[in-house]
Amino acid sequence: MPVIIRDINWEETDTSLVLHIPMKGAKATKLDVLSSDQYLKVSFSPYFYEVFLHDLIDDDKSRIIIQDGFVEATLTKQYPRKWNQLSHSQSDDKEAMKIVREDALRQIAEKQKQRHEANASLLNTNKREAVREQMKLEEDERNRIDTIKKNERDKISDEMKQFEDNQKIQRQVAIQNHVHEVQSQKKVDEIEKKKIIFEENTSKENSRITVEPKITAPLRETGRIAVNFTSRVFPTPLRESQTEMEDEWLRKQIDSRQFNTDLQLDLSENEKDIDYLKTKANQFFQQGNFQSAIGVYSHAIRIFPKVAILYSNRGACHFQVRNMMKCVEDCSRALELLDPPVLDNLPQRIKAHVRRGTAFCELELYAEGLLDYEAALKLSPDDEKIRQDAQRIRNFLEKNQDFS
């Protein structure tokens, strides 16, 4: 239970008011003060003192100090005049006090907020100032470098002018020399011609005798050197960043070519030859006999389980007989095997994506189909047909979304 202090002393002048509140042995650190322009509360547990002041004070200019066991509150009045009493006339009215207290608290909260905002805005202006300073410094640095560069440039344009003039003069001199030589040669010619009885065809070509320095070095004997190159499987130029992926792809190709020796089947030579099987299956496909083609491909896959093209082609057959799910499965398996993505397997990857995309669309899974078409488009951005098909699917999806 807080104890209200009543035995306070106070003095006043025209402009200020001093309150002495005994601390009654409490510690100075436990002091808590709440004040507004007409309310003052001082509490240090378990004691507390509050007063509803008679008149308004200037809260910001008032001070509280602790001295000799007393809390001395120096309050500056807003209106300089004598009060003659400390508390307001309505002080005893509990209701009024409550209202006053609430007002005071509200005022204090507002003051807090204002102070906070003032701080924040001060911080902002400081920051902006700092940034401006920084920018100015950088600007100065830039200007300095620019002036140096400009000086260099100006110096150079002078030098260039000199250089151009020099070259022109040299050209003139060379031409002069040339002309002199031609003239002296012409003189020699004329003297000779005077000795000749009949006229010779002194065509213009003869007068332009070129003073050509003879090439004295002998012509090289024809020779040939045979060159061997470091072997490279791909026709593209060698790039260090691609070598790892290319090697992995080559290894996978070699692996896939080895057939599955777990099978204990008695197969004829033909049936073990992947090219024979591919040709046979292709024939069936061309004839429209898709089921047989599927059969041959499935057989081939049992023997060569890692060859991507077999899955891709079987997917095409499934598409033709409308087994869309199986087509999707086969294309997916083919894409798995066509990893790592090198330039060599690019056309196969594009085909697989387009095929799977079409199968998805036939299954009415348009979103998945669009994904595949966009993947194909990324691999081959110049293909107009893929672009148009992708756009059609996109439009179709948008239209359907409006309805749903």
Add this chain to the structure above:
Amino acid sequence: MDKPQIILHSQKSVNYTVFDVKWIPTSAKFISLGNHARGTGALDIFEITHGDIALIAQHEKPTAFKCGTFGASPSRERRHLATGNFDGYIQVWDLEKLEKPIYSVKGHTEIINAIDAIGGLGVGEGAPEIATASRDGRVHIWDTRQADLPVASMEPAEGETKRDCWAVCFGNSFNSSERVVCAGYDNGDVKLFDLRTMSIRWETNIKNGVCCLEFDRKDIEMNKLVATTLESKIHVFDMRTQHVEKGFASVVEKAHNSTVWIGRHLPQNRDVFMTCGGSGSYYLWKYNYPENRVKTQTDKTEVGVAGTLTLLQNIGLSTQPASAFDWSPDKPGLACTSAFDQTVRVLITTKLNSI
């Protein structure tokens, strides 16, 4: 700010793809070679006047040009340009009379990717020769005094699948008999052919397709070789000491974050070179020799020691690959360059004498 600065002096837009630019010896003019959209060849002559690039002459030829060089010109006053085109023709043009080439031969079955020439311009000794590298995997050496047939050729052996030859350069031509040709291929092979003994002197594989090769000087005993490749790699080989198994020592740098298309040494300082990348960036390098260029191993054989490269300066001028670059032999630091954004530019590098 004591570092050399690379400054863009001027630039000019053209309406064709430029594949090569070369300074015309003893002049403030340079030529550009390229490919019009209609498939014909462009040969333009530009001059630097009043701080800008002026187009002086424009020529159009039936087939697109890929590369060119003035290296086999008989003299500095009579300039002969040797070019390689998309059809495999190697042609030599007299700049005063560009209507017809003075030498033309269908030297290759496919596009000529690179060309280099030596023995002209009063530099070096020995016969003036032109080397061409083509997609048909062959390197041919031509002499304008012999029509129709190359004087030397390096061809794939019988039964060997050909690889694209992307780069070629001459070197080691310090007297009238010695000469080597270095060729780079798209599978990372670098091969050094000795023309005096008609044999392969050295071969290696640097794991990325070789875009450009250049010796630091063609007319001295071979000193350094720069090889620029795909995947942002630059190799510099020390060519003074060859070990029987290990070959030549080299240092590798990674730069440009893209294909390094060209490496060109400064004519006035053979330890400074510029590389141009697929990101349109230009890097200026200096090679620092090690304390000892040769190391003796435990089995008494000598092996070379590679030095280090320091990056002096870099600049980004374009978003497209910088495909051609040529230092001016007359003015230190002046260079012409082109990129696939259909622009030719003139650059000036300052403070090169303080390196």
